[in-house]
Amino acid sequence: MALRRLLQRASINQISSRIFPAFERSFSAAASPSEPIRATLFPGDGIGPEIAESVKHVFNAAQVPIEWEEHFVGDKVDPRTESFVTWESLESVRRNGVGLKGPMATPIGKGHRSLNLTLRKELGLYANVRPCYSLPGYKTRYDDVNLVTIRENTEGEYSGLEHQVVRGVVESLKIITRQASLRVAEYAFHYAKANGRQRVSAIHKANIMRKTDGLFLKCCREVAEKYPEITYEEVIIDNCCMMLVKNPTLFDVLVMPNLYGDIISDLCAGLIGGLGLTPSCNIGEGGIALAEAVHGSAPDIAGKNLANPTALLLSSVMMLRHLKLTDKADQIHNAILNTISEGKYRTVDLGGNSSTTDFTKAVCDHL
Amino acid sequence: MQLVSKPEQFDVMVTPNLYGNLVANTAAGIAGGTGVMPGGNVGQDHAVFEQGASAGNVGNEKIVEQKKANPVALLLSSAMMLRHLQFPSFADRLETAVRRVIAEGKYRTKDLGGSSTTQEVVDAVIAKLD
Numbered sequence A: 001m002a003l004r005r006l007l008q009r010a011s012i013n014q015i016s017s018r019i020f021p022a023f024e025r026s027f028s029a030a031a032s033p034s035e036p037i038r039a040t041l042f043p044g045d046g047i048g049p050e051i052a053e054s055v056k057h058v059f060n061a062a063q064v065p066i067e068w069e070e071h072f073v074g075d076k077v078d079p080r081t082e083s084f085v086t087w088e089s090l091e092s093v094r095r096n097g098v099g100l101k102g103p104m105a106t107p108i109g110k111g112h113r114s115l116n117l118t119l120r121k122e123l124g125l126y127a128n129v130r131p132c133y134s135l136p137g138y139k140t141r142y143d144d145v146n147l148v149t150i151r152e153n154t155e156g157e158y159s160g161l162e163h164q165v166v167r168g169v170v171e172s173l174k175i176i177t178r179q180a181s182l183r184v185a186e187y188a189f190h191y192a193k194a195n196g197r198q199r200v201s202a203i204h205k206a207n208i209m210r211k212t213d214g215l216f217l218k219c220c221r222e223v224a225e226k227y228p229e230i231t232y233e234e235v236i237i238d239n240c241c242m243m244l245v246k247n248p249t250l251f252d253v254l255v256m257p258n259l260y261g262d263i264i265s266d267l268c269a270g271l272i273g274g275l276g277l278t279p280s281c282n283i284g285e286g287g288i289a290l291a292e293a294v295h296g297s298a299p300d301i302a303g304k305n306l307a308n309p310t311a312l313l314l315s316s317v318m319m320l321r322h323l324k325l326t327d328k329a330d331q332i333h334n335a336i337l338n339t340i341s342e343g344k345y346r347t348v349d350l351g352g353n354s355s356t357t358d359f360t361k362a363v364c365d366h367l
Numbered sequence B: 001m002q003l004v005s006k007p008e009q010f011d012v013m014v015t016p017n018l019y020g021n022l023v024a025n026t027a028a029g030i031a032g033g034t035g036v037m038p039g040g041n042v043g044q045d046h047a048v049f050e051q052g053a054s055a056g057n058v059g060n061e062k063i064v065e066q067k068k069a070n071p072v073a074l075l076l077s078s079a080m081m082l083r084h085l086q087f088p089s090f091a092d093r094l095e096t097a098v099r100r101v102i103a104e105g106k107y108r109t110k111d112l113g114g115s116s117t118t119q120e121v122v123d124a125v126i127a128k129l130d
Helices: A002-018 A048-061 A087-096 A115-123 A178-194 A212-225 A237-246 A258-272 A310-322 A326-342 A356-365 B017-031 B061-066 B072-084 B088-104 B118-127
Strands: A037-042 A066-070 A098-101 A125-133 A146-152 A162-166 A169-172 A199-204 A231-236 A253-256 A279-284 A288-293 B038-042 B047-051
Touching: A037 A048, A037 A087, A048 A066, A048 A310, A048 A326, A048 A356, A087 A098, A087 A115, A087 A288, A098 A310, A115 A125, A115 A279, A115 A288, A125 A178, A125 A258, A146 A178, A146 A258, A178 A199, A178 A212, A178 A253, A199 A212, A199 A237, A199 A258, A212 A231, A231 A237, A237 A258, A237 B017, A253 A258, A258 B017, A279 A310, A288 A310, A310 A326, A326 A356, B038 B072, B047 B072, B072 B088, B072 B118, B088 B118
Parallel strands: A037 A066, A037 A098, A098 A288, A146 A253, A199 A231, A199 A253
Antiparallel strands: A125 A146, A125 A279, A162 A169, A279 A288, B038 B047
């Protein structure tokens, strides 16, 4: 049984990574309740291992049917991947279809690609999804934030095509393709429908960049027609920035190309309290999902039991939702929200003085 | 993200074109909206002063008809122009008057939460000039 599923999933990944299926694309892997699901775990560096332990504890306490396959980033460059991430690690994610990643610090030096870039390119992670909502009980200057940013993650302004024209003049190419834009727009609308969101806003600067952002908008419009029940609007990026800081409740789901997505998703993280509280999930071809904590590895507090595991915990909840384990996801999600809103156990970065283990125990107790 | 959570850490920001557009509009949103943010464009030989951030206060027919646009941004931009022309005392007088009107809170246009017309705000500024 397990062997057949292994072969099935391997062949799906193979097919979808070669040709672009005109038929239904799989966006999430359904879970069979009988056997545990294997998921790859990259604890990462710095505070990574500690917060990964938190996730494992909470999952055990909630009896989530997940079996972790831990992979660590090596200290030697693997020639097959040109990076410190080994081929085995990548194959593990491809095989399992889901993963959870802690913060990774890319070692300085030449001769290898950045870790995040490796994962993104090899696994074809095309959409970065970040839900941002105000955590009850943790007050920031902005209340009632409840939006999701979906960022195209493979092209756009970050295509890496820069060159010198003459001395003192450098040129960078922004690439927008129909294929990538359609792909991310499809995911955005699918996500909105699956999660009961009402509105999708495409963020652009097509008044200035008529061809590139214009193509992106055209693709979004095409997909919007297939989902008449979801309101679709287009907002210019500067307007969007201003509206986000004046009235963030105006937004629901935002879909945008790479650069704007980078900026807006971090802006929204700032609205709710920073990267330490923001979950994130990367969606790849064939329904691969790699949830990750987007904060840094904080080497200065590593090993001191001070780290805040909230971001990684919330990301693991996103992973569970992707696997359609909605009850477990809701259970853990509510436990986290209740712990934070109660205010008794808060880590140092949130103004409290609990340790990582205390906070984790409080979440387990709230389950 | 830093701008949104802790704007007080920034003083002067110099940016390339696109980022500057985004940062200016974000900052305008934090500081009260595009209706109050002044700005200027400086070139080799000339300078043109206008509103600092463009989103939202370009206006629509309704605002034009009801004459409810916020003049503060352009007034403060003209103060910047006076400073550029080396008339600091005039610039100071204009800015102080505008600040007093806003602080008093009696004459505010819709985007600042009030219901005054453009003319009322301007008259108030003139009244507060010393």
